[in-house]
Amino acid sequence: MKNYYDITIIGGGPVGLFAATYARMHLAQTQVIESLDQSGGQVSALFPAKEIYDIPGFTRLTGQELIDNLTRQAQHYGPEIKLNQTVQEIITTDQGYEVVTNQGSSFTKTIIVATGAGAFQPRKLRLPEAGPLEGTKVFYFVKDQTPFIDQDIAIAGGGDSAVDWALHLAEVAHSVTLIHRRDQFRALESSVAKLEPAGVKLATPYTIRALADHNEKLKLTLKKARSTTSEELVVDKLLVNYGFVSNNNMVRSWGLDTDKRGITVDRTMMTSRPNIFAIGDAASYPGKTPLIATGWGEAPIAINAALNAIYPDRNQALHSTQLIKNFVKD
Incomplete structure (x- = not known):
């Protein structure tokens, strides 16, 4: 019998890490698949020393400090984080999806795409x-x-x-x-x-x-x-600093509808494929503002929608004060 994760998050950047934390707060069986050899996405790969000024609660902090904080927070709740794995194919199964990477396959009931703008290189x-x-x-x-x-x-x-x-x-x-x-x-x-x-x-x-x-x-x-x-x-x-050129060809090969800005989603962050969601810079909808904080707000929407699809009879706790009781505090 195949073991199915409740939620698979593709992308281990700032938005993917927080999504993993929030999913584990709900005790969802969660894995994060990241193509790089470290979590943090573009922030870790491109500007870890740069100071960021639009993170709620911080006057300023470096990119690496942000990722270190998010990583420690995620590790406290224990999602499974898989590095150096590139998702090549998403295959529909009778219970959800098979996620095929360059290192093998795993099975999941729902997927959340948090890949940012895709593969990138500087202009x-x-x-x-x-x-x-x-x-x-x-x-x-x-x-x-x-x-x-x-x-x-x-x-x-x-x-x-x-x-x-x-x-x-x-x-x-x-x-x-x-x-x-x-x-x-x-x-x-x-x-x-x-x-x-x-x-x-x-x-x-x-x-x-x-x-x-x-x-x-x-x-x-x-x-x-x-x-x-x-x-x-x-x-x-x-x-x-002329910006970066991104490539979303891999995402398009997953059979998801896209526009010029990213993967198109509805109000629950669901894509054109059932129970596959997109958040952060990967997601596109009218009025979208491409900030890390925006992606953090989208993560709970997608997680709750995913869990409601998996467990329709379960009442989902929405706030951290309700969720934290399931874990031992530091």
Whole structure:
């Protein structure tokens, strides 16, 4: 006889980890399948050292601190977390689904997809000279701020990530120059307002047209938008924050309906396949705001809907004060 998990969560990022915690609070048999060799998703892989400012209850904390807290919380409730496993196929069975990964199969009554935006890679600087400089003078994300201490840093980009890194590195670098092709930034207004007081220099509206080694430093040739004017900037390191390109081809192969923003879901977070739900950046619906906090709110909706489908006669406790009594407190 096959052993069926109550809930399988695909994706071990911030939203998947909290979903696992909430599912185990309900004593649901829960497994988390994560394709990377560590939990944390994009936060751990791409910006563990970056400080995050929109997490409820915290003025600011780093990405790694967030993941460490969520991991400890999940471990307290004991979901089964499987790393280095990529879901390749989801097959319908008479009791739910068979989840086929690169390491074997397991069976589950319901599934919650928390894969974020899918497989991802940074949008790179389209200059031939950038490639050989990657990892020494040209960077696309920061796992450790130590190499940037007391350095002259240029940051290219105009979104939240670029502005946040400018503010963060301004605290440890000798100087930070933020380069953007427009005068207006796409980041939160409150963050943009902090740039000048933090000592961040602005190079707008400029784009990077050339890179060159210059006496063990890096010389950037900047071209002003809608002009023939150009300037040169010499720095130690360049951090490019042009965003990331995601690939959801694997999710589409699972037979789930999608639109341009992700997997389409209804008000219970259910997808086009019965008892398969999507939450976090993986889910799409009108008015969706792509924040970690949004995904955390979607997780209980999906978990409760999944458990109601499995156990329709059971009254589900909704609040932590009702759920925590099933576990011994630390």
